[in-house]
Amino acid sequence: MINEKVAVLTDSGSDVPAEIAAKLHIFVLPLQVNYKARSFRDGVEIDAQTVYEGLETEVPTTSLPLGSDLTDLLEKIKQEGYTRILGVLLSSGLSGTYNMVRLAAVDSPIPMEVLDTKNIGIGSGMSAIKAAELANAKVPYEQIVALTKKAIENTKIFFVLSTLEYLKRGGRIGKVSAMIGSAFDIKPIITCNEEGIYTTVAKARGRKQSLRKSVELALEYAKEASSVTLSIAHGNALADANEIKDEIVSQLRSVSNVFVGPVSPALGVHTGPGLIGICVQKD
Known part of the structure; x- marks a missing residue:
């Protein structure tokens, strides 16, 4: 038309x-x-x-x-x-x-x-x-x-949460185990599977290690692309979001566009404060 x-x-x-x-x-x-x-x-x-x-x-x-x-x-x-x-x-x-x-x-x-x-x-x-x-x-x-x-x-997101409490309460836990050892501070790195349901792609101990692992996963996903768009979403964690953005941009020459912003209130209900999401779209 x-x-x-x-x-x-x-x-x-x-x-x-x-x-x-x-x-x-x-x-x-x-x-x-x-x-x-x-x-x-x-x-x-x-x-x-x-x-x-x-x-x-x-x-x-x-x-x-x-x-x-x-x-x-x-x-x-x-x-x-x-x-x-x-x-x-x-x-x-x-x-x-x-x-x-x-x-x-x-x-x-x-x-x-x-x-x-x-x-x-x-x-x-x-x-x-x-x-x-x-x-x-x-x-x-x-x-x-x-x-x-x-x-x-060609779009993938990797989430790190401070706690799984809100995801569990909201019934959105998907294939992520709510029993992951809180006593050992083991944190899952979460993505959406082919059915569009939350699933765990990796685990790490503590926030620092889990954020580092999520960066590694994002870099691995983007490594073959000639051009990527990067977005960092956060739940009241802007300093962490900007630090991760700078780290990825410094290591990934193919980044053509970057967004940083807060998650919506509705998503915040299910993820709680401290969330970091790293999204890569291969152009």
């Missing part, structure tokens, strides 16, 4: 930094962060710092976006003159958001396709960013879809 205008839709659990979403005109559907007293739109009505500060008082839950928010967002996209929508969403193995949006696509006011990144956080968001960059460059729609699918296949 000539003169197509393609909208990219993602969810707040994909952790696209707000400034990048604004710059690339990415439409973000907020998940819900639920306290006993009320619920908040993720990243809109509550931030991750607020979640962390309140964890000792109450650990909230998360839930799917409001149906009305999705309906309103699809209508907004139509009103802004877009002719197609490409949804790039966090793993269906970790959230029902993908299925929610996929079902809504049937009744979307304009043609809509939805991709499951089988990833979480910025591991999902980097593929949404790639799709939006292509859309802004006026790349034909079918090519945007094909290249975004390729980006999804």
